[in-house]
Amino acid sequence: MEGAEGAPVVTPVIETTGLTKAYPRVTALDHLDVTVGAGVTGLVGANGAGKSTLIKILLGLVPATSGSARVLGHDVATEGTAIRSLVGYMPEHDCLPSDVSASDLVVHLGQMSGLPYAAARERASDVLRHVGLAEERYRVMGGYSTGMKQRAKLAQALVHDPRLVLLDEPTNGLDPSSRDDMLSLVRKIGEEFGIAVLVTSHLLGELERVSDHVVVLDSGRLLRSSATSDFLHATGSLLVEVQGPHDADRLLGQALVDAGLTARPAEGSMIEVEVRDDHTADLVRDLTVDLGLGLVRMQERHHRIEDVFREGGAGSVQPV
Template structure:
């Protein structure tokens, strides 16, 4: 989509950060464009360090970076005006309501009293904290706290937001909701997003572009579609249980295709000869009286990048 269209939103050159003997970031040169960019890597990979450097909260050991055309060394004031930040750790005063907190953050960014109240109410509604916004945040669930953190990052109408592990501590349903929100920030509001996760596969659905860090080094940076390159394999799922799955698998094997069960599905290797796998599956399913639930290319996953990448000690 908007991948690297126009000038980069973020650009780094040889960015390096040492904490004493710990090499948190090593010679990182990377560009981030418009849209949603996923920054993934295991715990300790350097994701939060990178964000803090870009915000001017930490000084790099060496290297340069710019955010929205502003140099991090000289213009961190401008950067913080244009950028929203959802920190990784809890930063919410427990005795304060989300409404008061977000209004306060809006006032801090320079909005007048009534504009701040209006803007806070809007943004709290967008993140789904309408009902609970007058309650003290100390009593919030993790999901509600994450939403309040997200709201304060958006309240001053930034052009770019850094979301550091927004799904941390959430159950699967809340995780999906949060990821949907992240995607909407990019698509509906046109705000560039840099979002981190230590769960490698989590961001592939919502990111236009993915940057992978490994032990402070850049492992890869590419459009999400390039990660999920076609493997040539097809995945088929039929209505029923393992019995139905295996009936289809055996019938495909009889026609000379190599296939194996994969969970509730059958994975079919690319055929050696010029067989139309799509048509064959459809015809066989009809012949066997099996209902087809899905038939799609097996696109692989982001985790595979790590399997392929040379593991470092």
Template sequence: MIETRALTMRFGQIEALTSLDIAVGDGVTGLVGANGAGKSTLIKILLGLLEPTSGTASVLGHDVATQGPEIRRLVGYMPEHDCLPPDVSASDFVVHLGRMSGLPATVARERAADILRHVGLDEERYRQMGGYSTGMKQRAKLAQALVHDPRLVFLDEPTNGLDPAARVDMLQLVQRIGRDFGIAVLVTSHLLGELEKVSDHVIVLDGGHLLRSSATADFLHHTGGLLVEVLGGDAARDQLGEALARAGLACRPRGAVVVVDPPSDPLAVHDLVRDTVADLGLGLVRLQADQGHLEDVFLPGGGTHG
């Protein structure tokens, strides 16, 4: 779907992207990194809206340097920032964007009604968008990106400005696009934990460099350690950690839990933890395997520049 080779972008003395080599296939690909990592710059290059300083990139087999209009005809784009006309209804707006993408008027109206229903704006589609909540505006932006049935969509920070419940709803929509609609998705976020829930593949940028690109499952491997949580807050957590350390286990606090390093005999350690919790008279909330997370790639030794 997408391929870049030695892609570099400079703005004066600032290098936004540095010799970037990435490949994006089907499904949902998460593009993650802190604000300023180069995510939005990369998307604008892939859309043919910015000319890279050096290197090459192709989208759906088309060269971004010479075939930008064709790329923009074939893909959908949901921009990060609010760009909706306030005095226009979602229905009229999505129909208009459908017609601009080449759909006949009747087909555009049918597609707009269908896609607005899919994104949850069916009952609100005739309201002017200036009165929409942030969540509704994000859904309208998503609808216009999908109306022309693209093969690939770029979703730039689709959860931006949403409350936790609306974030979950938006991420579920993103997952459905890739899974049920069969449309390849490149979705950006600076919140790494979000995308590990919905992405098949993750690309991590750091200061314009490729930090890591791999299947999401590779980030979420079982570390071999254990997470133990008990009732009673930090005091109970520390009490348990000290008791487990006296019993010979290597452990440390992480938020509300005690992390036990990978043991040589997992079954025996499970029994030891259970018995220690019982001996201390604490309430056991959970005892589970510790998995890696996307954030771990930013820890020392967690990733290398590509």
């Protein structure tokens, strides 16, 4: 399809208009208008923000109260079967049969997605290797660690070579090392496999690391949707860390204020200094030297996604 100027028209991966899901005592989604394109999109919000409800509606598993949504050009209200044939889904909660091996599960779900048995076995072997379960794929999953179970859930979402995968809290319950491994896999799916990804999390730092685009939900409403880089813009201030006496940061902070700069304590023992002009960094450096302190680092301060929640008043979303 081409536009008026001959350029191809790119169909959004996901598009919702006025999407609402109301239950008797709570509105899970409230007139949600959002568009998701290719790449890795992070869907962030506190528990209860509507993330899982949105995914279930997009899969055609739960009907919306009002509004509309399309996935890969298909209407979720009438084309749920077509959507599910094109989409992989990794649920948040543990749903694996304990007496079945990962290989048998992934092969079975590949067949359910329409693959012949031989093709399903080949695809299962490939995806289990990609997610790091090559050696353990024949073991029953009842003996798997949490990290291994999450990898098996990811493998079954990929076995039928989907155009989009929906990953609901894929790092849930993982230790820091396993979480890093899972995030690397999520990024690999988007970058190397070329599959569009919508990944949910209530941990802000995770989405900063892996997402091209971030959608922020608060109590079922859209708080913000933009490129991840737009969240991380410079704030016009410097973060300064010095070493020396136990009160080194206080000494430098007072010297900066005496020199006419605005300075305040920041995270840890750092100081945040507002940039007055092009010479602010030089003045910070010179004052540090004059006080006999060591300059450990000086860098531009950037907004993080968590700042959006503070400014927007969203619920308890956790930084990483």
